[in-house]
Amino acid sequence: MARTSTAARPSKQTIPTQDKISIALTVNNVERTLQVSPWTTLLDALRDHLELTGTKKGCDHGQCGACTVLVEGRRIISCLTLAVMKDGAKVTTIEGLAANGALHPLQQAFIDHDAFQCGYCTPGQICSAAGLLAEGKAKTVNEIRELMSGNICRCGAYPNIVAAIQQAMGQTGEKS
Amino acid sequence: MINFQYVRANDVADAVRHIATDPTAKFIAGGTNLIDLMKDDVERPSRLIDISRLPLNTVEETTDGGLRIGALVPNSDLAYHPLVQSRYPLLTSAILAGASQQLRNMASTGGNLLQRTRCAYFYDTATPCNKRTPGSGCSAINGLNRIHAILGTSEACIATHPSDMCVALAALDATVHVTGPDGERTIMFADFHRLPGDTPQRDTNLRPNEIITAIALPAPRFVTNYSYLKIRDRLSYAFALVSIAAALELEGGTIADARLALGGVAHKPWRDTGAEAALRGQPANQATFTRAADLLLRDAKGFEHNAFKIDLARRGIARTLTQAANGTPQSQADKKVR
Amino acid sequence: MPSYIGTATSRVDGRAKVTGTAKYAGEFGASDLVYGAVVESTIPKGRIVRIDVSDALRVDGVIDVLTHENRPHMAEAPGAWKDEVAPDVGSPFRPLYDDIVMFNNQPIALVVADEWETARFAASLVRVDYERAAHATDLYAVRDTVRDLQKPFKSSKPRGNASAAYAAAAVRHEAEYYIPIEHHNPMELYASTAVWNGDGKLTVYDKTQGVQNVQRYLCSALGLSSDDVRVMSEFMGGGFGSGLRPQYQVVLATMGALKLQRSVRLVLTRQQMYELCFRPAxxxxxxxxxxxxxxxxxxxxxxxxxxxxxxxxxxxxxxxxxxxxxxxxxxxxxxxxxxxxxxxxxxxxxxxxxxxxxxxxxxxxxxxxxxxxxxxxxxxxxxxxxxxxxxxxxxxxxxxxxxxxxxxxxxxxxxxxxxxxxxxxxxxxxxxxxxxxxxxQVPITARITLTANGHAEVACATSDIGTGTYTVMAQVTADALGLPIESITVKLGDSTLPQSPVEGGSWIATSIAAAIGTTADAVRAELLRRAQQMPKSQLAGMSPDNVTLTNGKIVSKQNPSHSALIADVMRHGKMDRIVQETTAKPNDIxxxxxxxxxxxxxxxxxxxxxxxxxxxxxxxxxxxxxxxxxxxxxxxxxxxxxxxxxxxxxxxxxxxxxxxxxxxxxxxxxxxxxxxxxxxxxxxxxxxxxxxxxxxxxxxxxxxxxxxxxxxxxxxxxxxxxxxxxxxxxxxxxxxx
Structure with missing residues (x-):
């Protein structure tokens, strides 16, 4: 049956991958320089190159929202963003929301309202909610629900997520 | 994803130069659709030309009272732009019906026009698909075609165009401004997207060496009597089964002018000027709306799993026209249909 | 002392989850880490006639490509692949075992490269020729091939005469209902990071609802000694049953690490997860x-x-x-x-x-x-x-x-x-x-380590798949030992900890609470025994049932003024900790x-x-x-x-x-x-x-x-x-x- 051997490497010339490009990102207020291939997404750059694994990969196709981060203060999908295209950008991830050990009001509200179970979608939910607060477009419960619909929570914590966002809105002076 | 090259264009002319030298290259702006397709090896560009930093990100009033929207204006910025919200609320509503806020923050106006179909066979390289591999056959015609087209289909392809924004742009008589090696030209929105015919691999009439620079809207109309209604399998963040953009100008109870365009039913945003003509000069009532719907759907053809769309579209058209006539446009946040 | 049981206690792991510090299986690194990508079959049934990996191997950065033709040794006997919740009847799937294709998107090769994108690109270059066989995937199409269970449920014996009673009933209703295939779709992608510790020893971070189940399975399937593999899953991004059985990525990652003698991470794609398991139509x-x-x-x-x-x-x-x-x-x-x-x-x-x-x-x-x-x-x-x-x-x-x-x-x-x-x-x-x-309720073991500084650690190899196991373990331990919940540390998701079955069936919270209860009883008994050895003990002659632990003291229930400070008891006994471990089995009720x-x-x-x-x-x-x-x-x-x-x-x-x-x-x-x-x-x-x-x-x-x-x-x-x-x-x- 099967035998162990390293697959014989063909002698023909190699197929090149991509030349690395040097980019600078300001991630959570820290300037980082990294060498990435053009095909490396911002998500993989954060997780594999900068070891910021708080940002999650849930589908890698922009369908679940787990990879949501803030770029220049706007929430975006990092799995559909090439890192090279964000050279020079300011990125905020879940690791950058708590200031000096004090939780961001959204983080505290998510704990208070048990707005998660497994926790995997949570960083994306919180970053998305931070973007939502900054946008200032959600005034009603229905608007929060609609504008948070890009973040799937398979544990089904949605009502608690909405309650947590409402709590944080109160704290940040937004109308709920 | 294949091992593409990456270059950044310095200006529009530079971008056109890059694409002209490499016909297998692609522009990238928001990337929300292209990167998705590249990860599935559906799109295999030899080179990505990054146009995201070109100065095409402004919304400006034009001398004829319309708007010129830079091709790189993010969908969300466009939706919430004060001039769009106040003068083209149909466009705002349609944009906010699509995707999620994160994706709208990334996706560009020009890129939205170039979205490719959500047909599952197009995405799955293990199955035949004429759009992906011309001549390989259409798996959808006799396959899972619940989300597929009922209008303008061909033997080669029954895919739909997935955009919401484009349905409103079609209704609003937008024009597409493009630049190529031979200079600029303008494409009427109705002529921008194609029907599949026997070349379903071509979604649009944009030439391979052209770049979209702007979308122009004529002077505002239909500010009061409009609605965008999207019908889908869950209440948000799903592609349309059928979506309807309706806009009316009323004089008393009579329709002075009308626009009617559908999404989710064809290979392109489906606008039917014949149906619009049938609305003009008629009383704004159910009989008129139903007649227009019947006219629009006169050649509709269902397949095994999507025949329901014909009747759904018929009801949806009447409903959306009612919303428009009543001045009660559908809210994208409140899920009760008005 | 406040009682935590029955209260709305916030998750003790909440802070880790809202700050992004909770680490999941695909997030552990190693200095020698390489990345895997899976090649899948594109036919539902048949045989691989030829698998050509030469182009994949030519890709700069590719380290190896494993297929059924060159993989390391794995057990052949189907029994060696049975995990603790495998069906009784049948032979489990063995990834890369042979050339047989049993379902579409079956893993047929593992590409390992120095970067994930390189591995994915190279995987797309693997060419496969198949010999196809006729297949069927539609329940309605195979309905006439339906068969009785080879291992029937013992509960389904008929009572009376249902058909006669139905025919005679005044009001009747008969209908057929249909539930399609559904997928669990936990938000976390299935992932394993097999960290090579040298000398054939591995720490495998796996997305699973049962670390010990995976550990035993890997040892059995890949012929490893129990000491060589430690399986960890401290956080799991949702399971819903999909992680009860070991999934193929843990076999491939471990096999890759063994073959290459270096650390391998394999994160499946969302698409690949649709051929792991599902709710049956x-x-x-x-x-x-x-x-x-x-x-x-x-x-x-x-x-x-x-x-x-x-x-x-x-x-x-x-x-x-x-x-x-x-x-x-x-x-x-x-x-x-x-x-x-x-x-x-x-x-x-x-x-x-x-x-x-x-x-x-x-x-x-x-x-x-x-x-x-x-x-x-x-x-x-x-x-x-x-x-x-x-x-x-x-x-x-x-x-x-x-x-x-x-x-x-x-x-x-x-x-x-x-x-x-x-x-x-x-x-x-x-x-x-x-x-x-x-x-x-299932048999499960808990270990409590109570230290003289008033801190306790409770440990069990169970999982918290989002269900709140960390929190309920902390609550029950805090109540049983009379400590504030902040003084409790919970350890779980580590195959070296006291035994636990897989987390599923709604049985873990009840079972582990019982085990913590009996273990805390043992801690209390040991403390009492030691306290009674102290001179002039106020607790002399009392049985463990007569005392309770509260506020850092061991206290007589009858006369709360009779007590001993736990710290004093430990100091007198020259102990810095008390460690007890007990197994709770379902009560014979x-x-x-x-x-x-x-x-x-x-x-x-x-x-x-x-x-x-x-x-x-x-x-x-x-x-x-x-x-x-x-x-x-x-x-x-x-x-x-x-x-x-x-x-x-x-x-x-x-x-x-x-x-x-x-x-x-x-x-x-x-x-x-x-x-x-x-x-x-x-x-x-x-x-x-x-x-x-x-x-x-x-x-x-x-x-x-x-x-x-x-x-x-x-x-x-x-x-x-x-x-x-x-x-x-x-x-x-x-x-x-």
């Missing part, structure tokens, strides 16, 4: 016969579910009525039909979710036929004893669920006629259903049925013209004994209701049976509820005292919340529209049929 046939007053005379429930060609997976869909309704004549049968897909698996309340959907839909139809209120019918048939074996229940507060649920919902304002309630352009429907699940129950009430609003369905309100009234943590417990039930909404309205895995391929293997077209789909969900825990089931009177909550929800919604859709849709999901086009 099931056809359910119900035939109910009743007297005109609604007494059940005959109940037939037959299920046909898909399984794979290589394993017989089956969960009992058909006997749940025995915990709910009296009926003298019953006939239950569960059969399987084989398709060319991977083996199905447990998925949230397996068997009950599907079977009770059908049962409770049929009961609603019977109520309509009888012109009886749906709750009245259920009360008419209410069983005080479990019917199959005629057993008493340890507790069954289902009547209270009906009453409290109905009150909270406002059921008495329901107008019984379909299409008789509306809200403007929307038809309003109110439906209800019953839920039932088992209250299981005699012959009882152990179940949780629920009543679910749903309101739908349906646009009359367009058929757009909104689930505007759900009330779920749960009887599950004493609730350990009302906050995390509430979340479990609420999340289950969201699952029920998805099952009723959205979820369906679409297969093109011509190709035998899943065509919506993503989370854009496999629709799950999003935030906008979920409105008001009210969870009620009814008071259910249970002095029999276990000392704390607890039952589990992981499954009961989903059971019956889809039926309640389907019944509400009928009430709104007069249209009975019997094949899930209820999409708007089905209302137009």
């Amino acid at each position: 099931t056809i359910e046939r119900l035939a109910l016969g009743a007297t005109t007053d609604g007494s059940l005379e005959s109940l037939t429930h037959e299920a046909i579910a898909v399984t794979s060609h290589y394993e017989e997976f089956a969960r009992d869909d058909t006997t749940w009525a025995d915990g709910l309704y009296t009926c003298a004549n019953t006939n239950y049968s569960h059969k399987v039909a084989r398709v060319d897909l991977c083996t199905p698996s447990d998925m949230r309340a397996p068997g009950a979710t599907t079977g009770v959907y059908a049962l409770e839909s049929a009961m609603d139809e019977l109520a309509v036929a009888l012109k009886l209120d749906p709750i009245a019918l259920r009360l008419r048939c209410y069983s005080e004893r479990e019917q199959g074996e005629d057993l008493p229940f340890t507790s069954k507060a289902l009547r209270e669920c009906y009453r409290e649920g109905a009150d909270a919902f406002g059921w008495d304002k329901r107008s019984p006629e379909p299409r008789s309630m509306r809200d403007g352009s929307e038809l309003v429907g109110w439906g209800m259903a019953t839920g039932v699940w088992e209250a299981l 005699g012959k009882y049925a152990r179940n949780t129950h629920s009543a679910i009430f749903a309101e739908v609003k349906i646009d009359e013209q367009l058929g757009i369905i909104r689930v505007t309100r759900v009330v779920s009234a749960i009887a599950a004994g004493r609730i350990l943590n009302t906050k995390t417990g509430h979340s479990q039930i609420m999340g289950s209701v969201v699952w029920g909404i998805g099952m009723a309205l959205h979820e369906e895995t679409l297969i093109d049976h011509r190709f035998g391929r899943i065509m919506n293997a993503n989370v854009a077209e496999y629709h799950m509820p999003v935030n906008a789909d979920v409105h008001d969900i009210k969870v009620i825990f009814v008071d259910e005292r249970d002095d029999i089931i276990n000392p704390l009177g607890m039952k589990g909550l992981g499954e009961i919340g989903i059971v019956g929800v889809a039926a309640a919604i389907a019944n509400a859709v009928y009430h709104a529209t007069g249209k009975r849709v019997r094949d899930l999901p209820i999409t708007l086009d089905k209302l137009q049929r």
